[in-house]
Each structure stands twice: as C-alpha cells, then as structure tokens.
Amino acid sequence: MRAVHLAAGVLLLLAAGCASDGGEAVDIAVIELLGPSGSDPGEVPHFEWSPIDDAAEYGVVVQDAGGAALWAWRGGETDVWFGGLSRERPAGMAGPVVGEGATWRAIAFDEEGHVVAVSAEGTLGSG
Numbered sequence: 001m002r003a004v005h006l007a008a009g010v011l012l013l014l015a016a017g018c019a020s021d022g023g024e025a026v027d028i029a030v031i032e033l034l035g036p037s038g039s040d041p042g043e044v045p046h047f048e049w050s051p052i053d054d055a056a057e058y059g060v061v062v063q064d065a066g067g068a069a070l071w072a073w074r075g076g077e078t079d080v081w082f083g084g085l086s087r088e089r090p091a092g093m094a095g096p097v098v099g100e101g102a103t104w105r106a107i108a109f110d111e112e113g114h115v116v117a118v119s120a121e122g123t124l125g126s127g
Contacts, residue, residue, distance in 0.1 A: 029054075031108060031118060032050040033048075034050060036122075041098065041124050047106070052116060055108035059109065065099060101125060104122045
C-alpha cells in the first residue's frame with residue numbers, strides 16, 4: 001500500500017509542481033539518473049541515481065507507456081532492481097516486468113518526508 005501512496009503522491013507533485021506552505025514555488029535539486037542506460041533495459045531493469053546531500057530516503061516511480069503508475073519503491077539506497085530487490089531477480093522467480101515505452105523518475109525526501117529533489121523522466125526502451 002505504501003508504494004501506491006508514493007506513486008499517487010509523486011504523480012500529484014509532478015502535475016501540480018512543488019509549493020511551500022505559503023503557496024510559493026520552491027526550487028528543488030535535480031537528481032541525475034545513472035541507469036538503466038541504453039535502449040533495452042530488459043524487463044527487470046536496475047535503477048541507479050546520484051545521491052542528494054539532504055536526502056534521507058529516495059523514491060522511484062515507474063509508469064507504463066500510457067502514464068499509469070506501474071510500480072513504486074521507497075528506501076535509503078541510491079539503486080534498486082525493478083520489483084524492489086537488492087539484486088537481480090533469480091531466474092524463474094515471478095514478479096513485475098517493464099513494458100516497452102515505460103518511464104521512471106527518482107525522488108529524494110528529507111528526514112521530515114519533504115521532497116528535496118526530483119529527476120527528469122527516464123525512458124525504458126523505445127516507446
């Protein structure tokens with residue numbers, strides 16, 4: 001359930017932009033996406049991004065080619081395999097897969113859970 005709330009919250013954040021409690025726009029840092037790279041990340045990509053100084057946790061949101069939330073994750077690392085594993089999924093193990101044209105973003109949160117950085121949209125395969 002936490003993944004669904006993260007995905008919904010990030011999608012709202014990205015649609016509305018960031019605002020402070022006073023309603024003013026807030027500048028936030030940009031996260032550099034490091035991987036997956038290339039035009040064929042496979043069905044179970046390994047996501048990597050640059051660390052952000054003020055970040056306590058990170059989130060990843062993957063959307064399908066139509067823009068619907070497909071998968072989300074939140075944790076302290078700066079990399080994660082699709083499906084939430086800390087390493088490549090073992091052969092024969094079931095789990096979610098990424099379809100062609102999917103996209104992803106990384107989000108950084110501070111100790112209080114406020115967004116401090118967001119990446120540009122990364123693409124997964126040709127769309």
